[in-house]
Amino acid sequence: MTGITHGTALWYASRATGVVTLVLLTAVVILGILVNRRGRLPGLPGFAVTGLHRNVSLLAVAFLAVHVATAIADPYVTIGLAATVLPFAAAYKPFWLGLGAISLDLIAALVVTSLARGLIGRRTWRGIHWLAYACWPLAVVHSLGSSADARGGAVLGVLVACVLATAAALAWRLSAAARQIPRARRAAVTLHRMSPSPARKAGL
Amino acid sequence: MPDTLTIPSSPAQPGGSPAAGGGGLPRLLPPAGAAPADLRAHLARHGALRYAGGRGRLTGEVAAAGLTGRGGAAFPVARKLAAAAGARPAPVAVGNGAEGEPASSKDASLLWLSPHLVLDGLQLAAEAAGAPSAVLYLRPGQRLHARLAQAIAERAAAGIDAVGVALVRAPDRFLAGEESALASRLAGRPALPAYRPARGLPRLAPARSALVQNVETLAHLALIARHGAGWFRQAGTAAEPGSMLVTLHLPDGHTTVAEVPLGIALADLLGLAAGQPGSGEPGVSCGPVPVQAVLVGGYHGTWLPAAQAARLPLANAMLRPLGAAVGAGVVAALPAGRCGLAETARVARYLALESAGQCGPCFNGLPRIAAALGHLAGSRPDRRAVTDLERWAGLVTGRGACHHPDGSVRFVRSALRAFAAEIGLHEAGRCSGTDPRPFLPLPADPPSSDADWS
Numbered sequence: 001m002t003g004i005t006h007g008t009a010l011w012y013a014s015r016a017t018g019v020v021t022l023v024l025l026t027a028v029v030i031l032g033i034l035v036n037r038r039g040r041l042p043g044l045p046g047f048a049v050t051g052l053h054r055n056v057s058l059l060a061v062a063f064l065a066v067h068v069a070t071a072i073a074d075p076y077v078t079i080g081l082a083a084t085v086l087p088f089a090a091a092y093k094p095f096w097l098g099l100g101a102i103s104l105d106l107i108a109a110l111v112v113t114s115l116a117r118g119l120i121g122r123r124t125w126r127g128i129h130w131l132a133y134a135c136w137p138l139a140v141v142h143s144l145g146s147s148a149d150a151r152g153g154a155v156l157g158v159l160v161a162c163v164l165a166t167a168a169a170l171a172w173r174l175s176a177a178a179r180q181i182p183r184a185r186r187a188a189v190t191l192h193r194m195s196p197s198p199a200r201k202a203g204l
Numbered sequence: 205m206p207d208t209l210t211i212p213s214s215p216a217q218p219g220g221s222p223a224a225g226g227g228g229l230p231r232l233l234p235p236a237g238a239a240p241a242d243l244r245a246h247l248a249r250h251g252a253l254r255y256a257g258g259r260g261r262l263t264g265e266v267a268a269a270g271l272t273g274r275g276g277a278a279f280p281v282a283r284k285l286a287a288a289a290g291a292r293p294a295p296v297a298v299g300n301g302a303e304g305e306p307a308s309s310k311d312a313s314l315l316w317l318s319p320h321l322v323l324d325g326l327q328l329a330a331e332a333a334g335a336p337s338a339v340l341y342l343r344p345g346q347r348l349h350a351r352l353a354q355a356i357a358e359r360a361a362a363g364i365d366a367v368g369v370a371l372v373r374a375p376d377r378f379l380a381g382e383e384s385a386l387a388s389r390l391a392g393r394p395a396l397p398a399y400r401p402a403r404g405l406p407r408l409a410p411a412r413s414a415l416v417q418n419v420e421t422l423a424h425l426a427l428i429a430r431h432g433a434g435w436f437r438q439a440g441t442a443a444e445p446g447s448m449l450v451t452l453h454l455p456d457g458h459t460t461v462a463e464v465p466l467g468i469a470l471a472d473l474l475g476l477a478a479g480q481p482g483s484g485e486p487g488v489s490c491g492p493v494p495v496q497a498v499l500v501g502g503y504h505g506t507w508l509p510a511a512q513a514a515r516l517p518l519a520n521a522m523l524r525p526l527g528a529a530v531g532a533g534v535v536a537a538l539p540a541g542r543c544g545l546a547e548t549a550r551v552a553r554y555l556a557l558e559s560a561g562q563c564g565p566c567f568n569g570l571p572r573i574a575a576a577l578g579h580l581a582g583s584r585p586d587r588r589a590v591t592d593l594e595r596w597a598g599l600v601t602g603r604g605a606c607h608h609p610d611g612s613v614r615f616v617r618s619a620l621r622a623f624a625a626e627i628g629l630h631e632a633g634r635c636s637g638t639d640p641r642p643f644l645p646l647p648a649d650p651p652s653s654d655a656d657w658s
Binding site for chain 2: 046181182183184185187188190193195
């Protein structure tokens with residue numbers, strides 16, 4: 001198995017799309033954290049960060065669909081359709097694929113509730129959206145466990161980069177939450193920043 | 205809010221005889237010199253409360269009377285009553301006496317002097333909506349609360365109320381009476397305006413809406429039910445019928461609450477006369493005090509140069525084309541010798557600090573605007589401050605969940621027009637203000653924690 005042949009094309013496609021999906025999911029998590037804390041990206045207005053978060057999510061779902069479809073279609077190992085959604089039902093590496101199946105189910109829940117946000121209400125949507133924090137680590141462990149080439153080389157490098165980027169975003173989120181100004185003080189803080197010192201002294 | 209109340213003088217004192225239009229003013233307030241009305245005095249003067257006899261029955265008479273909301277928005281009351289009569293389940297009837305506007309004291313005066321008229325109106329609103337219960341939402345003040353609690357107890361003892369009335373204390377915030385903020389407070393949360401303005405009646409719970417009317421509106425309702433639409437229309441203009449309570453800030457520093465017919469000339473209301481006293485110079489004065497500008501509609505209202513204001517009536521038909529409105533009836537005449545820019549800057553700072561801190565354009569924009577005005581109020585300001593103000597004003601308008609940014613910006617923009625000459629003076633390093641004392645009233649403490657909204 002040193003090159004891509006007719007028989008191995010699906011196997012390679014499945015693994016490649018898996019890696020791309022993980023990178024995209026990492027981007028989605030980081031963008032989601034930015035949206036939550038009203039963070040900005042250089043040169044983009046606030047609403048564009050939200051738009052990017054949504055669009056990259058849909059791109060990730062598209063790659064995930066190809067990843068799952070090629071894994072099922074690949075004759076090298078037999079993974080039933082059911083095993084892609086039912087955790088631990090696969091004959092091949094049931095534990096590691098099971099984690100992937102849970103991750104897939106969670107992503108489905110996140111996408112469906114986001115599309116139906118107007119119907120289910122903001123609070124319910126928000127509660128379900130917290131699942132994103134469970135979904136992403138499951139996907140990472142699934143990648144590590146089910147794929148031999150994730151244990152070294154370039155793929156491992158990508159994985160480590162994803163974990164580090166997410167950890168950094170998470171740390172920033174927690175510190176931003178700690179720095180958050182209470183609602184009642186927001187205008188006062190801006191006013192203080194805006195006022196030149198003589199006016200500040202005069203109470204204006 | 206301080207626990208002091210303005211005892212109204214007869215409107216004839218500040219200016220002329222506005223009651224000449226008929227309909228017998230004052231209607232809502234006791235005649236000058238009379239004591240606050242207890243239940244016995246109230247019944248002796250107005251007669252027994254006349255219920256309309258069922259849900260939705262009062263709507264037609266109110267529509268014929270042309271009564272509009274006296275809380276500031278002048279929304280037709282009949283339309284709200286019709287919406288409430290059609291709502292299922294029946295909404296809660298709410299009397300809004302939050303009166304967060306520091307320059308207004310007409311609601312507190314009315315509640316103090318004629319509590320039973322307001323409570324009559326609240327019962328009628330509850331009947332019109334088929335409401336199972338009613339709430340009176342009151343600005344802070346122990347004396348006022350005690351008085352209303354006593355009035356409610358008097359009525360319960362006399363057995364004249366169809367539904368029970370609960371008293372709820374409003375926080376001492378400018379936006380506490382905003383309808384969605386009120387709904388939030390009644391639902392047990394802080395009195396913050398809603399991110400997304402609800403359409404139709406505000407909701408207290410998913411299945412419970414509220415019919416909210418200003419307390420003065422309720423008092424008018426109580427009289428329309430007794431005397432009919434024709435009587436109500438004997439005061440005011442055809443387009444804006446009836447009387448309204450106004451809070452007047454006179455140039456000599458006195459504050460008074462009066463009941464006047466809508467459409468009264470501002471010159472009569474404030475006692476404005478052409479010419480400077482003691483000389484033949486042009487200008488406008490109130491008694492011996494020269495007046496430079498008039499603020500109409502309170503801190504979400506509009507500054508008008510005194511000469512312009514002296515030709516205008518207190519009527520939205522004439523004020524709206526100029527970007528002004530009657531609002532909740534706050535009218536202030538700024539005397540000469542006070543700096544209009546300094547006054548506006550003080551109020552703009554207060555308005556910025558009263559932002560609920562929810563919408564970016566409001567909590568980022570209003571402080572910037574207030575700071576720029578503070579700069580203009582100082583000596584030798586940078587000309588760019590005016591262009592900055594206009595730009596920020598445009599960025600803020602229409603982008604808040606509630607009307608706070610829009611109203612604040614309207615107030616600031618009108619000051620830039622009315623005090624344009626003063627800006628020129630400041631640029632030259634001078635100021636027409638000789639009296640540094642603040643003129644417009646402001647409360648002392650801005651909110652410092654989110655608990656200040658509860």
